[in-house]
Amino acid sequence: MSNRHEGQEARPARRSDGLLLIPVKAVMQVIDVPLRAWQRLAGLTGMASFFLLPNMAVFAIFVLVPFVINFVYSVTGGTEIFLDQRFYVGAAQYRDIFDCRSYLDPSTCVEDGFWVSTRNTALFVVVQVALMILVALVTALVLNREIAGRSFWRAVFFFPVLLSPVVVGLIWRWILQRQGLLNLVLYELFGFEPYSWLTDRNAAFAAAVGVTIWARVGFFALILLAGLQAIPKELYEAAEMDGTRRTRVFFRITLPLLMPNLLVVLVLGLIRSVQVFDEAYVLTGGGPGTSTMYLTQYIYEKGFASDLRDPGLAAAASILMGAVLVVLTLVQMAASRRNEKKGER
Amino acid sequence: MSRITLEKVCKSFGALGVLHDIDLDIRDGEFVVFVGPSGCGKSTLLRQIAGLDRPTSGEIHIDGKLVNTVPAADRGLAMVFQSYALYPHMSVRQNLAFGLENARMPRAEIDKRIAEAARMLEIGDYLERRPGQLSGGQRQRVAIGRAIVRNPTAFLLDEPLSNLDAELRISMRAELSALHDRLRTTMIYVTHDQIEAMTLASRIVVLRKGRVEQVGTPLDLYNRPANRFVAGFIGAPSMNFVKGTVVEAGDTATSVSLMGLSVAVPRPAAGVAPGQAVSVGLRPQHISLAGDGGDGVPVEVTLVEALGSETVIHGRTGGGERLQAVLAGQHALRAGESVRLAFAPADLHLFDDAGLRLA
C-alpha cells in the first residue's frame, strides 16, 4: 500500500531557473568579497551572530525597548504621557490593582474596570477556546475524509484567517447590527421584528465568541488536519481487522495520536484568546455597558482613550497580562519539546 | 478450519483494472505465497481476502461461506502489515490486548493468550515497552503476536519481513516456517522475493499484472514453469533464454537447434512442427564447463563474479546471445577469455512465441 505514497520526484530544473540564477550569482559574488574578509576577522560563530544582527536589532527596537519603557511606566504615576513629567510611585499601581475587599466581587475593588474585564476575558477564553477546539476538531475530521471537493472546503474554512481582524469585525457588525443583514433575512423569511443583537448582553458575548471562532478556526483546523494526516492509514486498517468500533477507534487511536497537535492548538488558542481585541472592539466596543470589555480594551482605554487616563495603571495591567501569556508560552514550549522527544512514533 | 476460495475476482480502481479473474483455492493449513513483481496486485488481492477492500466482481468464500459483504473483523482472519502498524501510543501488552478487548473477552483469557504468545515469540521481556522502544525485529514479532492472540482461522501477511535487514530476514523466515508447522493454520504470505517464496511456501501463486500466471509447489514452478514469465521469475540468477528452431518433433523427444548445436530434448512437445521458432530456457545452474574433447557452446566471457562457493560467469556466444552460468567452486577465469559451456538436453525448457511452455 505504501507504494502509492512514495515521495514525489524532484521537480526537473527548468531553463528559467538557470536564467534567474545569473543576477543572483552576480550579486552573491560581489557581496562575497567584503564578507569573506569580515569572516576572517570574526570567525565562523562570529559570522552567525553577525547575520542574526538585523533581526536582533528589529526585535530590540520594537519589542525589548518598549517592554522596558512599559515597565518604567508601571512604576510611575500621574496622567501625563511624557516620562519626564511623571513621578516615581514604586509598586503603587500594582497595589491599586490588587486593592479589593473581595476578589470575587469586582465592585469592591478600587480598579473595578480591571477586574470586570479580567473576569470577562476569563469567561471569554474558556468558552471561546473550548468551542473553537471542538469546531476545529470536527472540521478537521470532516476534511480528512474523502469528501467531494475537499480542497475547496479546506480553502473555504481557511479563508477568514487571511482577513484582517478589523475587516472581520466590520463584516459581522454589518450583519448583526440592528439594520443589518441578519435582521433583514429574519424579517423577510419569518417576519421577525428587528432585534439589537449587539446591545444584548448574551447575544453580544455570543457574537464575540462566534465571530472570533469563525475568523480563526481554519488555522487551528489546519493544524489538526496535518496531525490527522500524519496518522498512518495502516493503523486504521489494523483496527478494522481487530474489529474496533468507531467510537473506540476515535478515543483510543485518533485522539491519543492527535494529542500533540491538540496541545499546540490549545496553547496557541489560549494565547490568541487572552489577547482578544480587534474583532470584539469593532463589533461591540466593549458593550453593552462593560459586558464585552476585555483586558486588552481596558488597557488601551485606560492608557490612551479615556478622559481619566492613567498610563501607569495601564502599563501595570499589561505587565500582569504579559505574565499570564509568558506562562502559557512556557507551557507551549515545554509541550512541544516533549512532543519532539516522543517524535520517534 | 479455513479453506479460502476465490472465483473470478476482479478489482479496478476507477478505470484502472488491477486484478483480473483471479481463481484460487487455498486449502486448510496451507502456506500459500503470493509472489510477483512490484505493482502486480499482490497487496490488493490480499486486501480483498482480508475484507479491507471489496472486489469489483467475483466471489470470495471462506469455508464455503460467501464473505464478499462480511466486514473484515468478522472473517476470522488476522493480518500482519508490512509497516507492522502497531499502535505507537500503547505498550506491547496493550497492542496485543486491543483486538481481544474489542471482542469483550474476559480479562483472564486475554492475559492467558498474551502470556502464551509472548512465550512462543519470546517477547515476554518487553511487554510493557512501546513499539518505538523496540528494534525492527522485535516489532515484527509483536506484529505477529498481535495476529496470533486472536487465534485466527488464517493469517494474512503482507511483506512482513521486507523492513528487516538481510540476516534478520533469514532467521525470521525460519521462525515463521516453524510457527506454521506448530500452528498448522492457513497462512497467506505476500512477497516479491522469490527466495522467500521458495523457502516458505507449500504452494506459490505467481502473479503478473493482476493475473495468476501459475500456481504450484515451489519445485513444480522451478522444474516445470508454465510460461516464460514464471521461468524467468523463479530461480536466481534468472533463467537464460536463447533462440532455437525445432528440427524434429517426435513422440518421446524434440530435436532443437540452438547456438549452433543440435540437441534432442527428451520430452515430446505437443503441436510443434519442424522449422518452428522456439524460445529455449536454460537455468544458469544447469550449465557447466565442457570437458576436453566434449562438445559445447563456445562463449566469450564478459564478466566473472567469484563468490567463493560458486562462480557466476556472464558470457556471449558467437551468435550474440547472452548467457549466465553458475559454476560450482572456484575457477580461474577472466573477462575476455573463451570457454566452452555444456549442458544436459533434459534441462532445457521450450516455450512458444507467446511464452507458453511446450516442453
Ligand SMILES: Nc1ncnc2c1ncn2[C@@H]1O[C@H](COP(=O)(O)OP(=O)(O)OP(=O)(O)O)[C@@H](O)[C@H]1O
Ligand atoms: N487505492 C488505490 N487506488 C488506485 N490504484 C491503486 C490503489 N491501490 C492499488 N492501486 C494500484 O494497483 C496496482 C497494484 O497495487 P498493489 O499494491 O496491489 O501492488 P503489489 O503487488 O502489492 O506491489 P508491491 O510489491 O510494490 O507492494 C498498482 O498499480 C497500484 O498503483
Ligand SMILES: [Mg+2]
Ligand atoms: Mg504490496
